[in-house]
Amino acid sequence: MGRITLEKVRKAFGDVEVIPPLDLTIEDGEFVVFVGPSGCGKSTLLRLIAGLEDVSDGEIRIDGTDATLVPPAKRGLAMVxxxxALYPHMSVRKNIAFPLRMAKMDPAEQTRRVEAAADVLNLTDYLDRRPGQLSGGQRQRVAIGRAIVREPAAFLFDEPLSNLDAALRVGMRLEISELHKRLATTMIYVTHDQVEAMTMADKIVVLRAGHIEQVGSPLELYRAPRNLFVAGFIGSPKMNLITGKLAEAQGATTIGIRPEHISVSSESGDWKGTVGVSEHLGSDTFFHVTCDGMSEPLTVRVGGEVDIHYGDTIFLTPDAQQLHRFDADGLRIP
Structure with a gap:
C-alpha cells in the first residue's frame, strides 16, 4: 500500500512562505511527477513527504495514518x-544491503533481498565491484537498489538523472518506468525536465512558487492546459502564444497553438511570415518564423527535410480545432 494524502500542507522558513496550504492525493501504485521551474517548491514538497523537512501546518497521511510527526525512518518510504551517495570503499552488494544491516535484519533475508534487487536492476554481475568501477548509470541503479531492498510503501526520487549525460538519461528514464511497471509501487519523482514528466508520469503535478497550477495525466495537461503557465511549460517545443488583434478576433486575450498544429505552404495561408533559424533533427524540422503583426516568432514543426530555407517567405495556417484561448487572467477559455 502506498496512498499518500496531503491536507492543507504548508511550509514556511521564518516569515517566508515557500509552500502555501495545498491539498494533494497520490493513489497507491501511481507514478506521480512533480515538475516546475527551479525554486518552485517541488523538492521541498518531496522532503516534506519524506519527513526530511518539518511541516509548518497541515497533515500528511500515509495509507490513512497520520505521518506528519513520524520520523523519516519510520514512514515506510525510500528516497533516491x-x-x-554510495560508499566508495564498499562493494555494490554491501552498498545495497546497507539499510538492511542498519536494521539488523537476518543475514539470509538480506542476501535474498539484495540478489532480488540486483536481478531487477541488471546488477547481478556487478555485485562484487566497487562504485568507482561502475558507470554513472550503474551507480544510479545501485542507489535505486538500496531503496528497493527496503520494500517501501513508496519511492521518492529527487532529480535522480540530472548528473547523467543525455544518452544515459534516456536509458535510465526507460529503466525507471519499467521498474514501476514491475514493482507496481507508488513512485513520486521530482524533475524540472518536462520531457521526463511527459514520458514517465501517470499523473503530473505542475508547481509554480509553491502553488499547484494543475494536476492531470500528461495528455490532459498537453491537450487542455488550465492556464498560460502550464501551456507554456508543458510541451517541447513549447506552445506558441499570440496576443493582440489575432487573439481578440478569437474572443481571447491570448491564443495558443502548438508547433505541430500549424500547416505550411509556399503559396497561401492565414499568416504570412519569413523563415528565420531552422533546427533539423532528422525526423523533424523546427522553423522559427517571423509573422506580420506578431511580436514573437512562431515555432513550426514539419516532418523530415523540406525545401524551405532561411529568409524564405511562407504562409502558415493554424488548425482551428487545436487553438487554445486564454482570458485576461491567463485562464483557459473552454
Missing part, C-alpha cells in the same frame, strides 16, 4: 537523491 540526485547524488548517488
Amino acid at each position: 537523491f540526485q547524488s548517488y
Whole structure:
C-alpha cells in the first residue's frame, strides 16, 4: 500500500512562505511527477513527504495514518537523491544491503533481498565491484537498489538523472518506468525536465512558487492546459502564444497553438511570415518564423527535410480545432 494524502500542507522558513496550504492525493501504485521551474517548491514538497523537512501546518497521511510527526525512518518510504551517495570503499552488494544491516535484519533475508534487487536492476554481475568501477548509470541503479531492498510503501526520487549525460538519461528514464511497471509501487519523482514528466508520469503535478497550477495525466495537461503557465511549460517545443488583434478576433486575450498544429505552404495561408533559424533533427524540422503583426516568432514543426530555407517567405495556417484561448487572467477559455 502506498496512498499518500496531503491536507492543507504548508511550509514556511521564518516569515517566508515557500509552500502555501495545498491539498494533494497520490493513489497507491501511481507514478506521480512533480515538475516546475527551479525554486518552485517541488523538492521541498518531496522532503516534506519524506519527513526530511518539518511541516509548518497541515497533515500528511500515509495509507490513512497520520505521518506528519513520524520520523523519516519510520514512514515506510525510500528516497533516491540526485547524488548517488554510495560508499566508495564498499562493494555494490554491501552498498545495497546497507539499510538492511542498519536494521539488523537476518543475514539470509538480506542476501535474498539484495540478489532480488540486483536481478531487477541488471546488477547481478556487478555485485562484487566497487562504485568507482561502475558507470554513472550503474551507480544510479545501485542507489535505486538500496531503496528497493527496503520494500517501501513508496519511492521518492529527487532529480535522480540530472548528473547523467543525455544518452544515459534516456536509458535510465526507460529503466525507471519499467521498474514501476514491475514493482507496481507508488513512485513520486521530482524533475524540472518536462520531457521526463511527459514520458514517465501517470499523473503530473505542475508547481509554480509553491502553488499547484494543475494536476492531470500528461495528455490532459498537453491537450487542455488550465492556464498560460502550464501551456507554456508543458510541451517541447513549447506552445506558441499570440496576443493582440489575432487573439481578440478569437474572443481571447491570448491564443495558443502548438508547433505541430500549424500547416505550411509556399503559396497561401492565414499568416504570412519569413523563415528565420531552422533546427533539423532528422525526423523533424523546427522553423522559427517571423509573422506580420506578431511580436514573437512562431515555432513550426514539419516532418523530415523540406525545401524551405532561411529568409524564405511562407504562409502558415493554424488548425482551428487545436487553438487554445486564454482570458485576461491567463485562464483557459473552454
